[in-house]
Amino acid sequence: MRTDLLLVASAVMLAACSHSPPSxxxxxxxxxAIEIARASGADDPSVGEMTLAQDxxxxxxxxxxxxxxxKARxxxxxxxxxxxxxxxxxxxxxxRKAAAEIDASLAALREEMTRSQP
Structure with missing residues (x-):
């Protein structure tokens, strides 16, 4: 009798543990991830992936x-x-924008160097 009670109690405890609330x-x-993307400037409407993420x-x-x-996961x-x-x-x-700015600066420096040489 006592063994049966322990088995039933154990089964109930195992069942309770296996039915944890959804994570x-x-x-x-x-x-x-969406907040990090927003903070980096991805909230621009031209970035379609952000709209997809929110949807x-x-x-x-x-x-x-x-x-x-x-489905939720x-x-x-x-x-x-x-x-x-x-x-x-x-x-x-x-x-890309930073690289373009550097290229423009380098081109300006090269032009200035060629002008200053006789």
Missing amino acids: NEPLGVSRT KLAQAEVAARANDKV RLSEQAAIDAQVARSRIAAEKS
């Missing part, structure tokens, strides 16, 4: 509320990746 970690990661995050939140964990991961792509696109554009 919001993927949604948090996506939100953070997918919204869809992931709807799926999470509907308890569709697989998938959309959340896609949103984080889209936000990273948006951030990378902005960083690449800033690098």
Whole structure:
């Protein structure tokens, strides 16, 4: 009798542990990725990946509320990746602009050097 009670109690405890509430970690990661992308300047409407990231995050939140964990995780991961792509696109554009400015400065210096030589 006592052994049966211990077995039932153990089974109940294991069942309670296996039914933990759904994790919001993927949604948090996506939100953070979107905020980082925004801070880097990716909030520009010309950056389509940022819009995609925000849309997918919204869809992931709807799926999470509907308890569709697989869809919520998938959309959340896609949103984080889209936000990273948006951030990378902005960083690449800033690098291109900086390189163009350096090239222009070098060209001006070369021109000045050729003018000052007899």
